[in-house]
Amino acid sequence: MDDRVLLTVSSIGVILGLLALLLLLNVASFPETLQEEGAFELSGSLKGIDQGMPTKATLDYCSSIPLIIFDEVSLDEDEYVLVKGELEGGELVVGSIRRNQHSS
Known part of the structure; x- marks a missing residue:
């Protein structure tokens, strides 16, 4: 026993x-949280927001929309990161995010 x-x-x-x-x-x-502000080009699959929303969109990122960085890659001199964020109360699953070079 x-x-x-x-x-x-x-x-x-x-x-x-x-x-x-x-x-x-x-x-x-x-994963880290994206701290930058500015315009980002999003590409990937979007879930939980609107089924009619295109898979590529431009988002003016601000601190009220947290984007979680999962991985970082560089392609064609542009910085890409794989992120997951939340937007308008729905889940936003983003395949990649690219810093918009034209934003100020």
């Missing part, structure tokens, strides 16, 4: 240790 209790307690300890390790890894790789 004592061996079973010891095995159960050690198993729970191992499981909790693995969960803590996964949590630390997840926190370490948590």
